[in-house]
Amino acid sequence: MEFLVQKIGMSRTIDANSTPVTLLKVLQAKVCQLENGKALVAYAMHKKHNKAIEGQQKKYQLSKEFNHFATLKASQQKELGDLDLSALETLKRVKASFKTKGRGFAGVMKRWN
Numbered sequence: 001m002e003f004l005v006q007k008i009g010m011s012r013t014i015d016a017n018s019t020p021v022t023l024l025k026v027l028q029a030k031v032c033q034l035e036n037g038k039a040l041v042a043y044a045m046h047k048k049h050n051k052a053i054e055g056q057q058k059k060y061q062l063s064k065e066f067n068h069f070a071t072l073k074a075s076q077q078k079e080l081g082d083l084d085l086s087a088l089e090t091l092k093r094v095k096a097s098f099k100t101k102g103r104g105f106a107g108v109m110k111r112w113n
Helices: 051-059 108-112
Strands: 005-012 020-026 029-035 038-043 068-073
Antiparallel strands (some): 005 020
């Protein structure tokens, strides 16, 4: 099962040994379409959108805040609507993978800003 998350920052646990942890926020998402174990998911990211996104919002009866779309693996999702978060309730650790911004070959000042 895949989820859309946003990295908030880093912290540490307050135990006998200090363990670094990454703080993540699960984004609110709506499942628009289910097909072969994959789900087309709409989520809110920015306020700007174009006419192509407006057409998708009308097609799936979404409000204007859901203006980004992604395809996720959704093996447990059975119906359209909100993304089911029940799989996260019992977990203590989550394996996360992220994509970098991909700046390519940048100059020295751009690299650090």
